[in-house]
Amino acid sequence: MKTNKQSLLRTALYAAVLSSTISCVGEQEVMRHETLADALPAAKSVELQPPVAGNILKRMADYLAKTPQFTVNLTDNFDVIQDTGQKIEFGESRKITVSRPNGLRVELEESSGEKHTVVYDGKDITVFNPSQNVYAQTAKPGGIDEAVMYFLRDLHMRLPLAMLLTSRFPAEIESRTQALDYVEMTSIHGIPTHHLAGRTETVDYQVWIADGAQPLPIRIVLTYKNAEGQPQFRAQFSDWNLTPQISDKQFAFTPPEGARKISFVAQLPIGTAITPAHSGGKQ
Amino acid sequence: MNTKLLPIVMAITATFVILTGADQAAARGLGGGGGGGFSRGGAAASGSFSSGAARSSMSTGASAASASRTSSRTQAAQSVSADRTQAYSTASANRAATQQSRQTTSTGNQAQRQDSKSQNQSQRQQYSNENVETRQEGATTRAQDRQQVAQSYHGGYSSDYHDDNNWDDGEVAAVAIGAAAIGAMAGYASGESNTTQTAAPAPSTTVVYPAPAPAGNAGLPCTPNTTVVEGVTYYQCGSSWYTQAYGSNGVIYMPVAPPY
Numbered sequence: 141m142k143t144n145k146q147s148l149l150r151t152a153l154y155a156a157v158l159s160s161t162i163s164c165v166g167e168q169e170v171m172r173h174e175t176l177a178d179a180l181p182a183a184k185s186v187e188l189q190p191p192v193a194g195n196i197l198k199r200m201a202d203y204l205a206k207t208p209q210f211t212v213n214l215t216d217n218f219d220v221i222q223d224t225g226q227k228i229e230f231g232e233s234r235k236i237t238v239s240r241p242n243g244l245r246v247e248l249e250e251s252s253g254e255k256h257t258v259v260y261d262g263k264d265i266t267v268f269n270p271s272q273n274v275y276a277q278t279a280k281p282g283g284i285d286e287a288v289m290y291f292l293r294d295l296h297m298r299l300p301l302a303m304l305l306t307s308r309f310p311a312e313i314e315s316r317t318q319a320l321d322y323v324e325m326t327s328i329h330g331i332p333t334h335h336l337a338g339r340t341e342t343v344d345y346q347v348w349i350a351d352g353a354q355p356l357p358i359r360i361v362l363t364y365k366n367a368e369g370q371p372q373f374r375a376q377f378s379d380w381n382l383t384p385q386i387s388d389k390q391f392a393f394t395p396p397e398g399a400r401k402i403s404f405v406a407q408l409p410i411g412t413a414i415t416p417a418h419s420g421g422k423q
Numbered sequence: 424m425n426t427k428l429l430p431i432v433m434a435i436t437a438t439f440v441i442l443t444g445a446d447q448a449a450a451r452g453l454g455g456g457g458g459g460g461f462s463r464g465g466a467a468a469s470g471s472f473s474s475g476a477a478r479s480s481m482s483t484g485a486s487a488a489s490a491s492r493t494s495s496r497t498q499a500a501q502s503v504s505a506d507r508t509q510a511y512s513t514a515s516a517n518r519a520a521t522q523q524s525r526q527t528t529s530t531g532n533q534a535q536r537q538d539s540k541s542q543n544q545s546q547r548q549q550y551s552n553e554n555v556e557t558r559q560e561g562a563t564t565r566a567q568d569r570q571q572v573a574q575s576y577h578g579g580y581s582s583d584y585h586d587d588n589n590w591d592d593g594e595v596a597a598v599a600i601g602a603a604a605i606g607a608m609a610g611y612a613s614g615e616s617n618t619t620q621t622a623a624p625a626p627s628t629t630v631v632y633p634a635p636a637p638a639g640n641a642g643l644p645c646t647p648n649t650t651v652v653e654g655v656t657y658y659q660c661g662s663s664w665y666t667q668a669y670g671s672n673g674v675i676y677m678p679v680a681p682p683y
Contacts, residue, residue: 216470218465218467218468218470219465219467220461220462220463220464220465220467220468221465222461222462223462228461230463230468252463254673256673267669269669269673269674272667272674274667274669274674275669276668276669289590289591292471292590292591292592293590293591293592296670296671297669297670297671298468298469298470298671299470300468300469300470300471301470302470302471302591303471303472303591312472313472315588316472316473316588340472340473341473342473342474342475342589343471343472343473343474343593345472362467362470362471362472364466364467364474364593366474367465367466367467367474371465371466371467372467373467373468373469373470375470400656400667401654402655402656402666402667402668402669402674403655403666403668403669404668404669404670405668405669405670405671405675405677406670407668408666408668408677408679
């Protein structure tokens, strides 16, 4: 009898424990659902509010434009659609030094090993190629903004993401952006970033902006949607330094011994290219 | 029997693939870019937040040079396109042959696979045709862009041009590269070395072909006579004169008028 009673008691205890465990699990499930249910509308509302993405973008652009001096390293890769239609990726790395309003230095190394240096000191823009020991130089007073615009538009030179170096970046990005979305919060090499996706008339862009007190761009992807094959340009920023040691010497160009001065292609006299020797061929 | 057939089929397939590859290599040789055979520049290389594709319809009153470049470029696009179409056809026929061989050893599963492969083939061919059309359109657009650039130069810089929103217009670089490809074609057609630094005649910026090697005369079609006139170094190859200049692709040799 005694044993029977004990076993009954034990069974009852088991049952009680079991039922309480089950109810706990049930509660947890309910709680999880509630959490999800709470979270979903929140996530949706982020997506549906362009001003949020717009604020993040504007904050980054303003912050960058108002930073008086900085250095940053940039690694970029870009697609080149070959005549065969094959997509080939090339890359380069560059070290950028900006000292507003007049100092700009960009040291570039292509994936081929070829190097170029672009310097601006408030008066002259110089591009130097150390391997051939040649440089091209032209006067352009007026500051970084003027020099960068002249460099791209009139000299037809390359300076990827040049817009980010100018103080007019906030106005430029705002006027060109036709649509902007918040994609997600994500982490790049341990840095929490806001991933935004914007569209301009000719380029779709994505930018990852660091969360927190220094809203700096960490990664940028550009898609040339109207170009054949829709090639992309991808860039990763690293080693942002907003308090660098800078001297004016970094922006002045002194030709190394034996360096030859050459023209910019765009500044060669008009018409020199048309020579009888080169009008032939397959035409 | 099956085990013997398979290597033979594979060998035939490999032959077709190699032949097809050779076709494509030839096409690339004609239209390709710098020393490695791969062009390095294009719209994405600019890293700009805008590209000039949207401004392509502004040109009027083409110069003779521009017109001839346009037709040359269209021809180039067509010939490359034709090559590509042919290559795709060959590849498709090749694949079809492979499938038939496989079918002799087939099971129901293989038949199903073939169905889906045929669909893929027709899709691929369709894509190929669409690509050809797109590329031709692209060529025309670039030609128009070049005309526009040329006119801007001839007309001087208007204030409108300076106020342009797309001052970092990335298509400019692509335009220069496009002309480089023509230069390569012309050089190839006239029997010159594939590394020749020649270019199509152009009124302003578009006469470039990147130097494949950084040092010495590697970029020129000959070992040149070198002359310095008023501080500028000129290189002479036969009746052709060149000078070095800095462009978006780096330092290149530009054909120029004789310095004296």
